[in-house]
Amino acid sequence: MTRDRLTLYDTTLRDGQQTQGVQFSTPEKHLIAAALDRLGVDYIEGGWPGANPTDSDFFADAPQTRATFTAFGMTKRAGRSAENDEVLAGVLNAGTRAVCLVGKTHDFHVTTALGITLGDNLDNIAKSVAHVVAQGREALFDAEHFFDGYKANPDYALACCKAAHEAGARWIVLCDTNGGALPAEVSRITRAVIAAGIPGDRLGIHTHDDTGNAVANSLAAVDAGARQVQGTLNGLGERCGNANLTTLIPTLLLKEPYRSRFETGVSEAALRGLVKTSRMLDDILNRVPLRSAPYVGASAFAHKAGLHASAILKDPATYEHVPPETVGNARIVPMSNQAGQSNLRERLRDMGLAVPEKADLGRILERIKTREADGYSYDTAQASFELEARRELGLMPGFFEVERYRATVERRRDARGNPVHLSEVTVVVNIAGERHLSVSEGIMADGSDGGPVHALSKALMKDLGPYQDLIGDMELVDFKVRITNGGTEARTRVVIDHEDSLGRRWSTVGVSSNIIDASFEALLDAVLWKLVSDGARVPGAA
Ligand SMILES: CC(=O)SCCNC(=O)CCNC(=O)[C@H](O)C(C)(C)COP(=O)(O)OP(=O)(O)OC[C@H]1O[C@@H](n2cnc3c(N)ncnc32)[C@H](O)[C@@H]1OP(=O)(O)O
Ligand SMILES: CC(=O)C(=O)O
Numbered sequence: 001m002t003r004d005r006l007t008l009y010d011t012t013l014r015d016g017q018q019t020q021g022v023q024f025s026t027p028e029k030h031l032i033a034a035a036l037d038r039l040g041v042d043y044i045e046g047g048w049p050g051a052n053p054t055d056s057d058f059f060a061d062a063p064q065t066r067a068t069f070t071a072f073g074m075t076k077r078a079g080r081s082a083e084n085d086e087v088l089a090g091v092l093n094a095g096t097r098a099v100c101l102v103g104k105t106h107d108f109h110v111t112t113a114l115g116i117t118l119g120d121n122l123d124n125i126a127k128s129v130a131h132v133v134a135q136g137r138e139a140l141f142d143a144e145h146f147f148d149g150y151k152a153n154p155d156y157a158l159a160c161c162k163a164a165h166e167a168g169a170r171w172i173v174l175c176d177t178n179g180g181a182l183p184a185e186v187s188r189i190t191r192a193v194i195a196a197g198i199p200g201d202r203l204g205i206h207t208h209d210d211t212g213n214a215v216a217n218s219l220a221a222v223d224a225g226a227r228q229v230q231g232t233l234n235g236l237g238e239r240c241g242n243a244n245l246t247t248l249i250p251t252l253l254l255k256e257p258y259r260s261r262f263e264t265g266v267s268e269a270a271l272r273g274l275v276k277t278s279r280m281l282d283d284i285l286n287r288v289p290l291r292s293a294p295y296v297g298a299s300a301f302a303h304k305a306g307l308h309a310s311a312i313l314k315d316p317a318t319y320e321h322v323p324p325e326t327v328g329n330a331r332i333v334p335m336s337n338q339a340g341q342s343n344l345r346e347r348l349r350d351m352g353l354a355v356p357e358k359a360d361l362g363r364i365l366e367r368i369k370t371r372e373a374d375g376y377s378y379d380t381a382q383a384s385f386e387l388e389a390r391r392e393l394g395l396m397p398g399f400f401e402v403e404r405y406r407a408t409v410e411r412r413r414d415a416r417g418n419p420v421h422l423s424e425v426t427v428v429v430n431i432a433g434e435r436h437l438s439v440s441e442g443i444m445a446d447g448s449d450g451g452p453v454h455a456l457s458k459a460l461m462k463d464l465g466p467y468q469d470l471i472g473d474m475e476l477v478d479f480k481v482r483i484t485n486g487g488t489e490a491r492t493r494v495v496i497d498h499e500d501s502l503g504r505r506w507s508t509v510g511v512s513s514n515i516i517d518a519s520f521e522a523l524l525d526a527v528l529w530k531l532v533s534d535g536a537r538v539p540g541a542a
Pocket of ligand 2 (some may be wrong): 013102142143144145175176177178206209
């Protein structure tokens with residue numbers, strides 16, 4: 001059976017940049033465009049040339065992509081010709097092979113937002129698209145508010161699409177701009193557009209996630225016959241985001257009926273790079289990756305419950321809808337109070353430890369469950385779990401001992417009367433009989449870094465003698481605090497994430513009635529995990 005070609009259009013660099021708090025620099029745009037090109041999307045919408053200096057700079061030094069690099073803009077304003085519209089000129093001057101113009105298709109928006117007649121808007125659409133085509137470019141028309149427009153006035157919404165189609169637009173993209181449409185409506189209306197004479201292989205779908213249905217709506221449009229899908233990496237986008245290509249792409253490649261019916265530009269090998277691409281974007285945005293993200297999240301293939309883990313070990317298909325490696329993800333079987341011996345056996349194997357006798361497994365489980373009852377939580381803090389298991393099995397090297405630490409926190413006012421927080425930390429460790437004393441201080445004016453946890457971390461890692469080289473690349477990347485009711489009293493749980501130059505990220509946990517003490521415990525575990533993982537040798541040990 002021959003498969004239909006489904007075109008993938010990425011708008012991370014344009015609609016993705018409309019996410020609150022997101023502002024890509026020009027070099028970041030280049031990095032993202034290169035990653036999208038490797039992934040195999042067909043179009044990369046780079047932004048709106050002329051709208052802001054970053055986008056203008058990016059188009060001035062446009063990336064050389066296999067994908068069709070596309071400039072975005074809007075239809076010409078009424079009362080002037082397409083040739084004389086300076087906003088449209090700015091978009092065309094970017095010289096891209098393809099140009100996507102957004103235009104109104106909802107009568108309410110034409111009269112209210114633009115304040116022009118319905119006829120003038122049709123004329124603006126037709127003339128703008130014709131002008132793009134006359135310049136030898138491929139024209140795409142983003143039919144803004146199309147689904148709301150169709151529900152209010154189907155004849156007018158269709159007339160807008162037909163105006164663009166007849167003027168030579170290669171693609172008419174039906175947009176659910178406000179994100180309020182539901183899959184059955186998208187399906188019905190997309191079919192109606194095709195029945196009205198715009199073929200499916202000229203139709204695209206652009207959805208927003210305001211009802212959590214952006215991906216479902218995109219699939220509904222494809223089911224109805226649309227052959228271009230627009231979206232963004234990690235679902236970035238205005239308000240609640242756009243259709244998430246990081247979800248849609250694996251669905252289209254791995255799931256029926258799409259897998260058999262369609263081909264896309266994304267190869268199986270490129271799909272295996274999906275997790276990497278998703279994390280790269282989070283890195284650029286300085287965001288903690290969403291653990292629960294479909295396909296690419298760290299928890300997407302995490303099997304916490306004992307019954308799940310037991311079956312997974314017999315056959316992963318029992319609790320996995322696709323194999324994790326198809327998208328570059330990995331299965332994890334975390335430890336927690338929901339775990340049974342199967343979780344434990346798998347985790348120990350992952351850690352490279354010889355699986356011990358049953359009695360040992362029971363002891364470790366007991367220890368984990370008791371500590372969780374006391375406020376610890378190991379299902380994310382897997383590095384701390386590994387250390388606990390080693391301690392219980394007698395496999396934890398005695399790298400060093402913390403003899404004592406002291407932390408003071410002070411609040412002062414500077415000469416201008418502004419509050420300044422000062423933290424001083426002293427740590428004394430004993431390494432093979434030798435005492436190492438380190439002092440560190442953190443000064444925090446409002447909004448700056450350098451609080452007590454920072455000072456604790458600096459003091460602990462300042463002088464670990466023979467281990468110093470191994471811990472030099474550790475970076476504290478996330479810090480979470482929670483008050484829990486461990487046992488009978490309120491306790492503070494601190495979870496800290498570190499990364500190193502190998503790209504490893506690990507989480508550790510500390511619990512105490514004192515937040516500084518809980519933080520110190522988590523920091524200490526982080527250092528110990530790094531030493532164990534890197535095979536550090538204890539001085540003087542055989
Ligand atoms: C649905 C979407 O997400 S579309 C993408 C939206 N993206 C952006 O808006 C980001 C980039 N935009 C910008 O930088 C600016 O809005 C610019 C440079 C494009 C325009 O800036 P300004 O000239 O200051 O206009 P402003 O942003 O206030 O308003 C937009 C104008 O365009 C008009 N307009 C809006 N959509 C269209 C359209 N499809 N066709 C023609 N004119 C339009 C509006 O009526 C308004 O005109 P008015 O000021 O006469 O009322
Ligand atoms: C074009 C666009 O981004 C929208 O209508 O949502």
